[in-house]
Structures are given as C-alpha cells and as structure tokens.
Amino acid sequence: MKLSYHGHSVVRVETNNHTILIDPFISGNEACDLDADTVKTDVILLTHGHNDHVGDTVEIAKRNDALVVAPNELANYLEAQGLNTHPMHIGGKHDFDFGRVKLTQAFHGSAFTEEDGTIVYTGMPAGILLTVDGRTVYHVGDTGLFSDLRLIGEMNEIDVAFVPIGDNFTMGPEDALIAADWIDAKVVVPVHFNTFPVIEQDAEDFAKKVSTGQGRAMRIGEAMEL
Numbered sequence: 657m658k659l660s661y662h663g664h665s666v667v668r669v670e671t672n673n674h675t676i677l678i679d680p681f682i683s684g685n686e687a688c689d690l691d692a693d694t695v696k697t698d699v700i701l702l703t704h705g706h707n708d709h710v711g712d713t714v715e716i717a718k719r720n721d722a723l724v725v726a727p728n729e730l731a732n733y734l735e736a737q738g739l740n741t742h743p744m745h746i747g748g749k750h751d752f753d754f755g756r757v758k759l760t761q762a763f764h765g766s767a768f769t770e771e772d773g774t775i776v777y778t779g780m781p782a783g784i785l786l787t788v789d790g791r792t793v794y795h796v797g798d799t800g801l802f803s804d805l806r807l808i809g810e811m812n813e814i815d816v817a818f819v820p821i822g823d824n825f826t827m828g829p830e831d832a833l834i835a836a837d838w839i840d841a842k843v844v845v846p847v848h849f850n851t852f853p854v855i856e857q858d859a860e861d862f863a864k865k866v867s868t869g870q871g872r873a874m875r876i877g878e879a880m881e882l
C-alpha cells in the first residue's frame with residue numbers, strides 16, 4: 657500500500673484496488689495539497705466530528721459515491737445528509753472489501769459546528785486501526801496521552817502510527833514521544849500541527865527524538881510505500 661500525508665490529520669491510503677481518505681480536512685486548510693473538488697476516493701474514514709476532521713467529507717463522498725466509516729453518532733449525522741455510511745464504535749472491528757477497520761478509544765471531544773453556528777454533538781471520538789494486505793496503520797485521532805496506548809501497541813503489530821503532536825487540543829510533543837514508545841510502531845509520523853498558530857510545533861525535532869521505531873516527519877504531499 658501507499659500512504660501519503662496531506663497536512664493536519666489528512667492521510668491517504670492507496671491499495672491495489674481502493675483509495676481510502678482519513679479525516680479529509682482540505683478546503684479549510686490552505687496548506688493541504690489536495691483539491692476537494694477533484695480528489696478521488698472509494699472510502700472515507702473519520703475519527704470524530706470536529707470540523708477539522710470531517711472537513712469536506714459530505715462533498716467528496718457525494719461526488720465519489722464513497723462509503724463513509726465513522727463512529728456511530730457521526731455516521732448517523734452524515735447518513736441523514738444523504739451519505740452512504742457504515743457506523744462502528746470503539747472496540748469494534750469490521751472487515752470491509754478494502755480492509756479491516758477497528759476503532760480505538762481517544763480522549764477528546766466530538767461535535768460538528770454547522771454553517772449557522774449550530775453545534776451537533778457526534779458521540780465519542782476514536783482512533784482508527786486500519787489493516788490492509790497484512791500491514792496495520794494506526795491513526796491515533798485527536799487525543800491526549802492515555803496508558804492503554806501501551807495495550808494497543810501490545811495487541812497490534814503496527815507498521816505506521818500517525819500521532820498528534822500539536823498540543824493545546826491534543827498531545828504535545830513530550831506526551832507524543834511517550835505515546836510513540838507505547839504504540840511501538842515501526843514508523844511514527846507526527847500529525848495535527850502547524851495548521852493553526854496555537855498548534856505550531858517542530859515536527860523534525862519530534863521525529864529525531866522518537867526512540868521506539870523510526871520517527872518520520874512527512875512533508876505535505878509526501879508518500880511512503882509499505
């Protein structure tokens with residue numbers, strides 16, 4: 657599979673047969689290299705309902721007739737907007753034609769703010785374990801540090817982990833280094849930084865300090881083969 661990073665928490669997974677977008681926050685992020693009007697995908701995976709993660713999901717899913725996999729309450733909210741959804745919840749896994757998805761816990765919030773300012777609560781936030789062709793990618797989602805990251809690391813052979821480092825809304829770099837130790841992935845990629853001034857971080861510095869597995873600060877648009 658091919659993994660690419662597109663700023664904030666946007667990750668694209670390309671397999672032999674499918675394209676999967678995680679948390680496609682595109683038009684709201686000037687640094688993102690994707691175009692919400694043209695990007696192609698078969699599947700969208702969402703960690704939680706915050707606008708910087710749901711992003712352009714409705715438009716992209718409608719145009720591509722894509723399946724949206726999300727925590728139950730968020731999936732229901734998007735289903736009501738005419739999307740094709742598959743609701744899941746924390747601890748549950750499901751085998752799709754594109755691969756296996758398991759949702760993990762995340763300590764954060766989950767609500768979508770509509771254009772008129774109405775706030776819709778969308779249940780619990782999650783992390784995503786995605787297994788395709790024998791490789792497992794862990795998109796940690798937005799979360800603070802929690803000790804069951806160690807359990808998740810013990811229970812899963814994780815090839816690549818996408819870990820938030822921005823601080824303020826999620827783990828900062830110091831806690832993310834502890835998370836990286838516990839997750840014990842082969843490669844650790846920092847995400848959720850520099851999008852807004854309050855989450856500015858030095859991703860290269862973080863990547864250098866990762867001691868369990870290889871830290872790798874991916875540039876926006878950069879890809880790696882697994």
Ligand code: NI
Binds near residue numbers: 798
């Ligand atoms: Ni969030």
Ligand code: MN
Binds near residue numbers: 706708709798825848
């Ligand atoms: Mn966020």
